Amino acid sequence: RKTHLPRRRAPLVLLGLLGLGCGGPDPGAQPEGWDSAVAMRPATDRNTDPKTFEMDLEARIEELELVAGLKTPAWTYDGSIPGPFVRANVGDRLIVHFRNALPEPTTIHWHGLRIPAAMDGAAEHSQPAIQPGETFTYDFVLPDAGLFWYHPHVHSAAQLGFGLYGALLVDDPTEPADLGDELVLVLSDMAIRDDGSLQDPQTGLDFGTLFGREGDLLLVNGRKNPVIQARAGRRQRWRLVNAAKSRYFQLAMKEHTFTRIGSDGGFMEKPVESAALVLAPGERADVLVVPRGAPGSTFAVRWVPYDRGYGTTFNRPEEEVFRVRLTDEAEVTETPRPKTDRVITPLDLAGATPITLDLTQGEVDGKMVMGINGVPSWEAVPVPAMVGETQVWTVKNTMDFDHPFHLHGFFFQPLDASLAPIHPMEWKDTVNVPVDGTGRFAVRYDDRPGMWMFHCHILDHADAGMMGMLDLQ
Ligand code: C2O
Numbered sequence: 067r068k069t070h071l072p073r074r075r076a077p078l079v080l081l082g083l084l085g086l087g088c089g090g091p092d093p094g095a096q097p098e099g100w101d102s103a104v105a106m107r108p109a110t111d112r113n114t115d116p117k118t119f120e121m122d123l124e125a126r127i128e129e130l131e132l133v134a135g136l137k138t139p140a141w142t143y144d145g146s147i148p149g150p151f152v153r154a155n156v157g158d159r160l161i162v163h164f165r166n167a168l169p170e171p172t173t174i175h176w177h178g179l180r181i182p183a184a185m186d187g188a189a190e191h192s193q194p195a196i197q198p199g200e201t202f203t204y205d206f207v208l209p210d211a212g213l214f215w216y217h218p219h220v221h222s223a224a225q226l227g228f229g230l231y232g233a234l235l236v237d238d239p240t241e242p243a244d245l246g247d248e249l250v251l252v253l254s255d256m257a258i259r260d261d262g263s264l265q266d267p268q269t270g271l272d273f274g275t276l277f278g279r280e281g282d283l284l285l286v287n288g289r290k291n292p293v294i295q296a297r298a299g300r301r302q303r304w305r306l307v308n309a310a311k312s313r314y315f316q317l318a319m320k321e322h323t324f325t326r327i328g329s330d331g332g333f334m335e336k337p338v339e340s341a342a343l344v345l346a347p348g349e350r351a352d353v354l355v356v357p358r359g360a361p362g363s364t365f366a367v368r369w370v371p372y373d374r375g376y377g378t379t380f381n382r383p384e385e386e387v388f389r390v391r392l393t394d395e396a397e398v399t400e401t402p403r404p405k406t407d408r409v410i411t412p413l414d415l416a417g418a419t420p421i422t423l424d425l426t427q428g429e430v431d432g433k434m435v436m437g438i439n440g441v442p443s444w445e446a447v448p449v450p451a452m453v454g455e456t457q458v459w460t461v462k463n464t465m466d467f468d469h470p471f472h473l474h475g476f477f478f479q480p481l482d483a484s485l486a487p488i489h490p491m492e493w494k495d496t497v498n499v500p501v502d503g504t505g506r507f508a509v510r511y512d513d514r515p516g517m518w519m520f521h522c523h524i525l526d527h528a529d530a531g532m533m534g535m536l537d538l539q
């Protein structure tokens with residue numbers, strides 16, 4: 067572990083004690099427009115009740131210049147990638163008047179939100195697909211604080227890969243103040259041809275599906291290689307979501323570490339410091355970073371190849387995702403990091419029902435299909451569950467590729483091989499199951515009966531059959 071953090075701290079503290087250094091720039095202030103390079107279009111609330119966020123949203127194709135000089139007929143929410151950024155408080159009601167102006171059916175799934183099944187957006191399970199020209203109103207209360215996201219649940223690999231995704235940040239007004247200057251960063255990628263057109267979502271046929279198709283164009287809030295401004299010593303809080311359909315993001319920075327304070331379902335039991343941060347598709351992270359360096363210097367946040375199985379790192383260089391530029395001001399003294407520790411009570415596993423799943427691959431009529439327990443999603447028998455029940459899921463991966471496993475509508479607690487909680491504890495809705503590995507978690511069902519999906523969040527895999535349903539009664 068590198069210990070560069072205390073550098074130059076003592077003298078600044080002394081100056082402060084002597085009353086010197088006062089009258090200088092506000093140590094908390096960021097330069098004007100520091101975040102504009104990654105600004106997202108905010109959603110517009112047309113409801114005057116402060117506890118209700120009510121918005122219109124349209125899915126439509128719009129030509130965007132994602133690569134300079136090229137026009138791409140992107141699939142968008144309201145004409146932008148990502149879609150409008152929704153920000154509200156925990157307990158608020160969210161109403162979304164949605165209209166489908168795409169040439170094919172779609173839905174919106176609210177990834178990670180513990181909302182009623184009828185609002186979950188799983189086409190043909192919790193609602194019929196919304197046909198072109200049709201509308202649907204999503205209406206629910208935001209039950210948890212954290213970073214969530216929304217995306218379609220019809221032809222997901224294609225629709226997400228073409229640009230349909232957006233971020234939803236749910237604030238908890240009681241959380242500690244001054245965790246840092248906050249940025250929401252939606253990471254994704256896109257496969258665009260040299261003429262700007264979108265690549266065929268079936269490129270590479272079965273082979274492409276097996277690998278999971280990644281795009282060459284890395285995007286942060288819809289921008290390629292943006293540069294954010296930061297003050298040396300002034301803590302940043304980055305709220306990250308991996309919205310790519312297949313790509314894993316392993317991020318690293320020279321001489322800087324990530325202090326992870328939260329994940330899918332809000333704060334973790336304790337912060338964890340690490341040199342690299344891995345986000346499988348669908349996962350979120352809440353991290354603190356203290357930028358250091360000479361005034362005016364920059365450092366890169368790099369994508370580092372992550373081995374997610376057979377040949378996935380072969381011949382792949384590191385790439386820059388975005389860059390941090392330090393302002394010309396002198397380094398400020400970082401304020402102490404507020405405590406975000408959270409007590410997470412382990413679920414009581416006495417009497418819990420074991421559920422065992424195998425993530426599998428097979429062939430039907432000469433075509434590759436993926437499945438769970440040897441059965442593709444279109445033939446799957448739902449896993450039964452009862453309201454109030456606790457289950458322990460064991461998800462085995464005998465394939466040659468990792469699978470990020472996602473359960474709709476509920477948070478779960480990751481367990482180790484002895485079924486003890488993994489520390490630091492966290493609430494998750496998506497967890498990576500590595501090659502030849504096993505994912506284990508405990509989940510307790512509250513009173514929201516219905517059909518809930520679970521699937522691999524490499525959406526090429528999901529579309530190829532690696533999905534199943536939970537029938538909660
Ligand atoms: Cu983001 Cu069915 O998932």
Ligand code: CU
Pocket residue numbers: 468469470522523524527528532
């Ligand atoms: Cu998979």
